[in-house]
Amino acid sequence: MSNLYLSHETALAFWRYWSIRNALSLGVFHCRKAHSTEGLPFRVFPSSSVLASLVETREGLLAILEEALSEGSDVLRHALAVAECPDASKGDGEGHRAIRELHMLGPRKPGIRLQEGVVYHHSTAAFPKRSFLKVAEHVYVCAPELVFVQMAGSLSRGELLALGYEFCGNYPVGQNQFQVRHALSTPNRLGAYAGQIQGAHGVKLARSVARCVHGKSASPAETIMAAVLATPRVYGGLGLSDVKLNEPIGLSDEAERIAHATVLVCDAVWPRDKVVLEYDSVASHLNRAQLSKDSRRRSALAADGFTVRSITGSQLSNVFEFQETVVHAFREKGRYLGRLKGKQLERHMQLRSELFKK
Secondary structure, three states: OOEEEEOHHHHHHHHHHHHHOOEEOHHHHHOHHHHOOOOOHHHHOOEEOOOOOEOOOHHHHHHHHHHHHHOOOHHHHHHHOEEEEEOOOOOOOOEEEEEOOEEEEEOOOOOOOOOOOEEEEEOOOEOOOOOEEEEEOOEEEEOHHHHHHHHOOOOOHHHHHHHHHHHHOOOOOOOOOOOEEOOOOOHHHHHHHHHHOEOOOOHHHHHHHHOOOOOOOOOHHHHHHHHHHHOOHHHOOOOOOOOEEEEEEEOOHHHHHHHOOOEEEEEEEEOOOOEEEEEEOOHHHOOHHHHHHHHHHHHHHHHOOOEEEEEEHHHHHOHHHHHHHHHHHHHOOOOOOOOOOHHHHHHHHHHHHHHHHO
């Protein structure tokens, strides 16, 4: 039987849903080893770098899907967005699976018509190792690193940057409740893969953006905050690229007594400057116990010489209020940050627009 290679938006949907199904506890997430490569997809699934025995007929495609879905993979079922609907050509109302916007890789050959709703992507790229991960019999999904390159062909720089943070972060997209999960990739893997693949559409943008991605973001809001802060000014950010996200900070004896803890995990920290920025999404809903805990955190960090600032959702959305908060925090530590003006401010506004869109 031939093989099916899921790509682009379909592969992205697969990995996002797979993320939701592979949540981990906050304790593991905050552990220093939580960002290791142990839980990355390429460690979980068999891999290949070759497009081999590609499905080229409608009948072959449907046969592969029937077999794969019969294995009971709800992750694959979700990604394929399969629905039961009648086949009008039979006229008997019998239910048949219809695929909604399935994206797949394959060769461009005359006369290939698989099924309505199938987007057939032609690629002549030279694929590096572990480009395709086998998730069911005869079904492969493009690895997150390859999906990142593929999406560079249709996303803006800011949207692709947000996707890179998502892949290298610890939050699943599309959930109302707070969850964390192992990262799908790392900034180093994204950059290395984009540097190796040849002939792919959008690869130049992918290589450029991968250099700006930081790992361990824990929410979409943290991604926006980190991207705005750390992206080089030439691309619209504030240029504070030496940031660490969700990094455990070891405390002195005095700070331990204040915090009632040996380490504190901060949303964004600049170790050299001793500046901490925390995204505060629930400032108006904190109870007395949480307020007390946050106060101890601030006092402990201050005891160890850190300047701490909270960023609320409204501050993050307000360009000038956000900039002033950051500028003053770093100036307190002797690091001068020039305010964004002219072309830099225009690029900054464009980056924000693309990040919030994503």
